[in-house]
Each structure stands twice: as C-alpha cells, then as structure tokens.
Amino acid sequence: MGDEYNKVKINQVLIVTVLLNLILVGIKLGIGYIANSKALLADGLHSVSDVITTIGVIVGLVLARKPRDEEHQYGHEKIETITTFLLSIILLYTGIKIGINALGSIIDRQSVVPGSLAIYGAFLSIIIKEAQYQYVVRLGRKINSSALVADAWHHRSDAFSSIAALIGIIGSRLGFIILDSIAAGVVSVIVIKIGVSIFIDCFNQLIDTSISLVELDEIKKSVIKHKEIININDIRTRNHGSKVFIDIRLCVDSNITLRKGHDITEDIEKIIKSKIGNVKDIVIHLDPCNFDVEVDNECNRLQCKNV
16 A cells, blocks of 8 residues: 555656656746846756656656566666666766856857846746755655655756856846856756766665665664574675665574574564665575584674584
8 A cells, every 4th residue: 555655656746847847947948048048048958857857767667666577586676776877877968068068158258148037037946946856855765766866866956056047147147247157067067966976876776785884783783682593694785776685694593493493584574674664575594503602792692603
C-alpha cells in the first residue's frame, strides 16, 4: 500500500513539475528576449534542461520499478542511478554552454541594459523553483530516491541561477551594464558545480559503494547484541539504486541445530531492516565456531576461531 501510494505521489509531483517548468521556460525565454536580458535567457535555457531531466527521471523511475527477471536477478533499481548519471551530464553541458555564451558577450562587449520586465520574470522564477525544490527533495529523501533528489537539486540550481540573473539585471539597470552577462556566467558556474556533485555521487553508486560508515556501525552494534552471535566475521554492503544489499558472516556456536540457525538468521534480518529501511536483500552466512576464544576489544564480545 505504501509503495503504491509513493508511486502515485511521485508521478503527480513529476507531472506537475514538467508543466510548471514548461510555463517557466515560456516566461523566461519570452521576457528575456523582449527585455534583452542575457541572464534571463541563460536562466530560461537552464529551465529547458529542467524539463528534459524531469522527463528522464520519469522514464528512469518507471523502468527501475520493474520486478527482477532471469536476466536481471538483482532487479532494475540501477536504472534510476544511470538515469541520474545522464542527467548530471545534461547539467554539465547546459552549464558549459551558458558559460561560453556569457564569456563571449563579456569579451565582445555586447551587453545591453535589460528592460524592467526582466526583473519580474526572474523574481517569479525564484519563488516557483525554490518551492519545487523543497517539495521534491523532501519526497526524494523520504523514499530514498537519488533520481528525485537530483531532480530537486536541479530546481534549486535554477532558483540560484534566477537569483544571479535578478542581481545582474538590477545591477545592469543601475548602470553596471556588464553585470547582466556576468550574472549569466555565475549561472553557468552554479549549474556546473551541481552537475559535478551529482556526477560523482552517481559514479560511486555505479561502482557499488558501501552505505555510510555511520549506518554500517549501527548495524554492527545492533547485530552483536544478539545473545547467539559470538562475532561478526565479515560484513559487506552496496548501494543498488535506491536499495541496499547486505552480505554478512556471523560466528555462532557450532552445536546449534539447523532450526536454531534459521531462527537466528530471521532475527538478524529483522534487526538490520529496523536500522536500514531501504534494504532489498540480506545474505547471512553462519560460521560454526568452537569456544577457543579471545576478547575482541572493538565490540567487547568473544571472537571465535572457525572450526
């Protein structure tokens, strides 16, 4: 029920986002052209990339929800990561393109004083884009969706770029004509910076980076408290799109029954899932141990030697 509700909510948010961005594209490009504002035109191009990336997020999330099959036995969640990775490339391209155009205007001294209408266009964009960011980022973090969070940051970068555009437009109208082109350059730096950040995060996910050390430590502390666990021999985790896979080897008494071992693994699964909400699968291996032991200072429990 919760997953179905999340899917409906995500679809609603993304559709509304696309429609709002299309409206903003028309407003910013139209006003930017009429008011001769390079900063607002650059901001409008950024909004075009917003539309493209949001559509990409929709496609990525739909494909990522597909159940596992014979060829993809771990599921399709990494499609979301790949989609986000491609979105970061679009962000980088957009930022570089805006920067080149702004630099060319500064070098050629092509700056003109933008009309007052550009101020209202930039101000409207700031309000709408920040509202979109707040709404989408909260939903993305709630359901642990990297694609949604990346899309939210795209909205925030657009809000920042609109602020830069607003400052440039006002400054230009006050007599500092070159500020409009400089503001367009600032927009490009903001877009590139966010694009690089998202690119690095996605790259780490694609090479199976572990969950955070804080989360890993929480798992260890919780698992070792179980009365039947003598020691944690090994634990490995990896991010898989919005999900997490965990492999863990546990040291237990070598004389327990098969039923007892099964019950222990059930307990450990519940413990781990209570700490990490987005775990998709846990593989637990029980190592039989004797009682030739020594103190493990790290967890203050007994560390066994495998039989």
